[in-house]
Amino acid sequence: MNYKTQGKMLFIATLLLVGVALFMLLWGQYPIDMASFYEYLHFKFVGTSSLEPETLSLINNIILDIRLPRILLAILIGAALATSGAVFQAMFVNPLVSPGILGVLAGASFGAACGMLISDNWLVVQIMAFIFGFIAVALALMIGSMVSNTRSSVILVLGGVISGSLFTSLLSVIKYVADPYSTLPTIVYWLMGSLSMAQLHEVLAVSIPILLSIAGMIFMSKYFDLLSLGDEEAKALGINVKMIRIIAILLATLASSLAVVMAGIIGWVGLIIPHIIRMLVGPSHRLLVPLSALAGAIFLLLADAISRLAMSVEIPIGILTSLIGIPIFIFVLKKARAAWN
Amino acid sequence: MELKAVLEVKDLHFSYKKKKVLHGVDFSLYKGEVVSLLGPNGCGKSTLIRLMLKLLESDGDIKLGDKALQKCSHKEIAEHIAYIPQYHNVPFNYSVLEMVLMGRISKLGIFASPSEHDYQVAHQALQKAGIAALASSSFGELSGGQKQLVLLARAIAQEVNIFIMDEPVNGLDYGNQIRLLELIDSLAKEGYTFLKTTHYPDHALLVSSRVVVLNGGKIIADGKPEEVIHSQMIKEVYGIAADILMHEKHRRCLPVFG
Known part of the structure; x- marks a missing residue:
């Protein structure tokens, strides 16, 4: 595949994302037709409109207060989780890892819950989430290397399972001591994963670090291919393996921890999206990483649509991505073995 | 002298x-x-x-x-210096062209991705190693001898x-x-x-x-x-x-x- 085809694929995926996002903006309990949407935009940018002022203000509310923040958040989080998943898989040369499996999501949620317990400041929560997300990966790696000094895919997964369980237990301790009337429900609902709390200004604030870390990972993606050759060969080809690993792991941890802070634990996205993309376009990370970002965003937008509309009450999106993700993963695992073995 | x-x-x-x-x-x-x-x-x-x-x-x-x-x-x-190790398996299944392109990494700036020129160099390297026909094959499916030639082509693409x-x-x-x-x-x-x-x-x-x-x-x-x-x-x-x-x-x- 040459670089022109790659550019075309990225362009098509971007178009698809924009299309799905636009559709989500108009579709819902209160559908907005294209004509009204056009009138609304006309009003926003030119100042005149043929619509009634009440209709305009209703559309304005629906779009700016309800749908747009949610859509933007779904895009950010889907992209963050899928990109981090692709990057973790590249870093550990292990197609079985993801932010969830390495314990990052559990660690970050423990950190965020601690943050909620000790402070009302959102920044404290974010920083705590990042720190514990990072501790969780480090722990998974440590346990992995303690048990076996070979670089076994399975051992690292086991390390992640242990690290994840540890932080899940610690999180239970926090839940146990949290105020059952205020803090506990907040923590529980947030953990199930939801995009509905999103406020536009919060989303915009968190979008900066998330987008920067995703952009960083995309820029580094050409180095990731070399890591799968083994450290020695990668060094001989001229890259600083240690530095690339550290920076990439930090960026992936940051992106997935912030996703946890904003929407709780949304599992499986980071595992299945890179697999699906690898199945479709091959393992080259220059294409895999940005395409995973776009596909993750599209996937979460669609999952959110289902979570809103499948039942009369909203299903927490974290539960939904697991329900969708598990069968897809079983299917993908069977098909994808050829691509990494 | x-x-x-x-x-x-x-x-x-x-x-x-x-x-x-x-x-x-x-x-x-x-x-x-x-x-x-x-x-x-x-x-x-x-x-x-x-x-x-x-x-x-x-x-x-x-x-x-x-x-x-x-x-x-x-x-x-x-x-x-280009290093040509003994052939080995790679956990992700790259195409031969992708493998050879990896030889270009030291020539790329931090934010650059391989350009048309890099692709040309990779194709020429494959030609020199006598395996131009394998460009789009997947590396994992090659024989040991072909894999070794790909690694040699990668070294040629390094232009050292x-x-x-x-x-x-x-x-x-x-x-x-x-x-x-x-x-x-x-x-x-x-x-x-x-x-x-x-x-x-x-x-x-x-x-x-x-x-x-x-x-x-x-x-x-x-x-x-x-x-x-x-x-x-x-x-x-x-x-x-x-x-x-x-x-x-x-x-x-x-x-x-x-």
Whole structure:
């Protein structure tokens, strides 16, 4: 595949994302037709409109207060989780890892819950989430290397399972001591994963670090291919393996921890999206990483649509991505073995 | 005027933890040479080439051109030396072209991705290695010999003069061994410099301008192939009997049962 085809694929995926996002903006309990949407935009940018002022203000509310923040958040989080998943898989040369499996999501949620317990400041929560997300990966790696000094895919997964369980237990301790009337429900609902709390200004604030870390990972993606050759060969080809690993792991941890802070634990996205993309376009990370970002965003937008509309009450999106993700993963695992073995 | 070494090692000692592997090795590589590094298992061949690529850290005196190797970044080293390891499996299934493109990484700026030029260089490298037809095949499905050629093509795409190969014919079938040696020979005639480790004195006779013998962590012989490879040396290093015969224009090393 040459670089022109790659550019075309990225362009098509971007178009698809924009299309799905636009559709989500108009579709819902209160559908907005294209004509009204056009009138609304006309009003926003030119100042005149043929619509009634009440209709305009209703559309304005629906779009700016309800749908747009949610859509933007779904895009950010889907992209963050899928990109981090692709990057973790590249870093550990292990197609079985993801932010969830390495314990990052559990660690970050423990950190965020601690943050909620000790402070009302959102920044404290974010920083705590990042720190514990990072501790969780480090722990998974440590346990992995303690048990076996070979670089076994399975051992690292086991390390992640242990690290994840540890932080899940610690999180239970926090839940146990949290105020059952205020803090506990907040923590529980947030953990199930939801995009509905999103406020536009919060989303915009968190979008900066998330987008920067995703952009960083995309820029580094050409180095990731070399890591799968083994450290020695990668060094001989001229890259600083240690530095690339550290920076990439930090960026992936940051992106997935912030996703946890904003929407709780949304599992499986980071595992299945890179697999699906690898199945479709091959393992080259220059294409895999940005395409995973776009596909993750599209996937979460669609999952959110289902979570809103499948039942009369909203299903927490974290539960939904697991329900969708598990069968897809079983299917993908069977098909994808050829691509990494 | 004395020729300038492109890669120079002076009185190099190295140990893994307590096990001493190299005991004072002096070695220089000059432009245009094809050097075969011979020696039994565990003599320190692989250690020596890893040290020269800075894949092992040491405080020994190794120079790349005029610069101390320790002061060179991996990128700088890759701008002068290409390393061709023994073929191996890769966990992700890259295409052959992708594998060769990886040789271009040291040429790319931090934020650049491979350009049309890089793709062209990769295709030309495949052509030079005689495997242009394999460009879009997947690396994992190739035979050992083809994989080794891809790694050689990757080194060609790196656009450097010095190639360091670790037992290039290892694991290849008889035909591919000889074809690879022929390819090395023809690349050497184009001016590439080779340093390769080998287990086969006979291959060293076929393709080398110089042979270095490493035994027990010391260089015990260094010179023209016909001077270095003789029955006594084989007996001393490998503990077996061998005859050196002339066949057409070439010397050949033929082991005989004692």
